[in-house]
Amino acid sequence: MTTALRTAADTILSRLVGDPTGTARLREDQWRAVEALVAHGRRALVVQRTGWGKSAVYFVATALLRERGSGPTVIVSPLLALMRNQIDAADRAGIRARTINSANPEEWDTVQAEVASGEVDVLLVSPERLNNPDFRDQVLPKLAFTTGLLVVDEAHCISDWGHDFRPDYRRLRTMLADLTPGVPVLATTATANARVTADVAEQLGTGDHEGALVLRGPLERESLSLGVLRMPDAAHRLAWLADHIGDLPGSGIVYTLTVAAAEEVTAFLRQRGHRVAAYSGRTEDADRRAAEAALLNNEVKALVATSALGMGFDKPDLGFVVHLGSPSSPIAYYQQVGRAGRGVDHAEVLLLPGPEDEAIWRYFASLAFPREEQVRRTLETLAAAGGPMSVPALETRVDLRRNRLETMLKVLDVDGAVHRVRGGWTATGRPWTYDTERYAWVDRQRRTEQQAMREYATTSMCRMEYLRRQLDDEEAAPCGRCDNCAGARFTAEVSREALEAARAALGRPGVEVEPRRMWPTGLPAIGIDLKGKIPPGEQAATGRALGRLSDIGWGNRLRPLFAENAADGPVPDDVAQAVVQVLADWAKGPGGWASGEPDAPQRPAGVVTIASHTRPQLIASLGARIAEIGRMPLLGEVAHSGDLEPSRVPRSNSAQRLRALHGAFALPPALSDALATASGPVLLVDDFTETGWTVAVAARLLRRAGVTAVFPLVLALQG
Template structure:
């Protein structure tokens, strides 16, 4: 060992003790990675299991580099939760850490001034900052000129072959290629298989002739006990959670695939004496911080979360992770279960597989890449005149706003388009639609989906299965999972709890907010609707895909006549809701059965149950229109309905209850209801069997 190594090792150990306590020791690979970064200013990739201590490597390296006169460290980190934890840990080492993200724009100038005075040792940013014009123009050049260490945390996000690819991470490769000589680079991840490691390695090595140094350790987690329970019914899974969670040690996380399910599960648990809170990316950051802190203090038994609570959340004694539904890949599953058992000897990990898993996974896979014709249509629109805004593009391209903005971001990162204010335009650079790559990635997602479907059903040790899917160099049987030992959580469902869960799933009619704005036919911009066409608030009996009423709704619509139980449920919704309606109408349906128009039959039977007259006053004026389900944004949806229906007779006096089978976008109800308002309906209150969102 050289004198330099001895000095580095001694100083590194002292910093580790300050960070983790006087008894802390380096794990295999940690000290070696620190030496590479500090002594050799090398480029390093650490692929290590969750809890191995990747953050200790870059904190200690930062402290040592700053002591030797190097510039500050820049960490690109994907989640705000991680940033908050990292800043608190850095302060224990005396590292002056700051962050720039979407929640603290007012502090950016102060951070910039502190950087100029060399009063920042470590700056954490989200990858989205790399796509922010002000940050790129004003702050990044200042930082890049003096950077000592660049850390790409959760480096698998760099690769579009990874389960959690983020387009903004692509800018990191260009940034790395422009770094001054002698700047160390560190990538860290726990969820990268061979394909992702190869891709990340190539990107982290950009602009450097030296070979990237890699530290890849075993991914087995001896503290985790894994089990899979097949419970297709949501009601059975809700019952299981209420029965089992109180028996598990400590507090933990219940993962769901959707925000809606997170709300339902948290509400059911709370109602049955289990302290729980729902958590999703739709919540304000301040609300998420409060929930994270409550879980850290064990003030909650469970946080019921979407994948928004994932990478970066650190609670060492998290006692369990339960999945209400299966994610789309074993790799994603490993990343989420890695939250548990980091600082305790035992944590329970249970997957409750449901019948809706595949449908939700399919949606995410199918939404990943836009079709060629959509991309070409967008580029055609942007290449004329002075470009277009997103609302203007929505008038021309049948894509939802979220998917359209995601497409524009990818095209911007790849250099095909640029944004100036609110307008997008083409850059003139050569670009092509990479159909082969998109097809290959989609095929990979399908393979990952199949592997997740076989997880727990192919006889392999569950931990070994995770390791093998992640290409762990030394997978082994764990000796403690439900396959290696025996099932522990395949309990008999409590029929009383199952019945209560079904009532919960069926007793949540959804509020349908009225449309008050509509897209202009020329510009796509939203304009206020005249008061005399705005309809009232509505209700939906349930949501498409839910386990409450939807199976009975789907069966009835497919058979051409709905069950009397659904008519009774609709009548009960109306009675509890109490809209001041005097008569019932319906949106003419494309579905027919033994009794003719299926929706008309529902409306007539509902009217009889409510003691109101049924007036079939709406008819289809243009039967050639495509189904609303094919329309992807407000401009396309509204245009598809304009002129599609006609009022065929005089209306009864008073307010109308307007019945339809499903609310896809809300524009069918808004437009046909608006016609009824114009023809004299005092008000129109929509009611549907289900809503798609």
């Protein structure tokens, strides 16, 4: 029986990989996994490097199980791009695969009907579907009952000790408990150290499952040549990329740490004649698909991507991965570079770290699990509600941003403290304990991983060996290929022309600031009689910022001004001069007051600043410089109406911020008098905007006082 099963498995593999000779054979560990799943109905955890062939295990197992009359395979995967790759691969092997995810809601009913009728061999679902009330309560129980094989792809996402924890994955506990006895389970990942491996096994129940199989292989990637290039600033890194991206083999991926940086780099490389496409969380699904197809077909040299692409791209001949900025975890870094060199003999992997990296690490670390008092406040609010509460309604009572609030609710759901239902969330009333020790450990682990990335950039030991040791690979040894083993293949030299172009591009100031047009949901419930659309006569106009704090141009210059312990002082000369350029470009650009267009707004009649507790000198001097250079009167400042302290204004969700700001500002008599004599629009000057609500509240006051238009101008934009 074993021989016949092995022959059938290899035949299916040949179809899967497109081998017309039919001679393809599973690797020994691939066969061990397939045999355990198909012949013995066991649970298995496979930790193997990217490109090892984990998908071959579950597709071959699926085909064999379906021939035996088993139900469809359910694959839980967080990667939309990889889902599309997997559907194409399954089709080659004669396996009918469909998907249910956030990108195809119009197909969900059809797909579910096809699954029910037995037309589907493989159903790929995103982890978020597992906690959708309708899917969880109506579809999931049926799937658990009929599933022939459950596959958990990217299984490290289950573990909050890992680099990419996703609480939706914890919902798999329910499905595992409801599976028909004897149904095999396969969990796969390419990036898990020993601690994460043990935790994933425990989460999936494989740790206690009799006869469970763990297959962990060496993480060596013989095609990858790792290197680090340290350069003095962002302009040099951008210039190096423009000079050398054409020298890198094939097509590849350029990773950035932020959306703003991805857009900056894409625009500059295109300006320098390179065919590249941007890929980030801001990219529409249709554009993502087009970018993926362009890279797969080698129609572009590179995708310039954030971690939104991350693990989820399958292109065996990917020739290079360049990181413009360092990820905060060696595990995440290894995951991303592992996309390269899977089907070629040589691929270049280069890290170009920057001084802004650590500020970006701190920002993302600030989004970790909330403090206990915030969690308790959420539970108390839900308990007192007497019925389901939506996330927007909760935002008016809980000082957390929406994404962070939603993540916290998912963790509480898994812990049994809350439950997601139609209409929102409810408290279950079950006892719940804040796991202080665990969250502190995770924070320490995060700091340890950040230090490891600092050391990776400066180490003199083999870089591949260093990464493998970070993943507890016991077979780690010098690779003989990285820049420390074999010498650097690239220098940090850049051409003068590219450097000047990069400095000009990064030094070009000005970012649009979109005004707030809608009030947050649920304000009447907390005593603020505002809802729906902000009346056009009370809105600010589209404004301008000198730069984003997350970009690699002006962001690098502005971040020190807004650092936590930065001293207040007059606006620096170079910053003031750049603001003047922003104003000049704004005035002459489309819709500007000096554009000459028939419907152009009137020139600003004066400058108004917003009072600040933290940076009064910076804002006052900025307003004065703008008024002086623009030959406009400095009309005054929108003042605080009471004892509003910056520490009392939440930098979290919109409802909480507006709750604190509503009624917090007033127009002093001197400013009201000045506005009465200054007919026309005003420039409203502030130092920084993150949510846009301070500007919106101040602009509303000015508009209601008769100002015809308010043009916001800030130094820095968060985002």
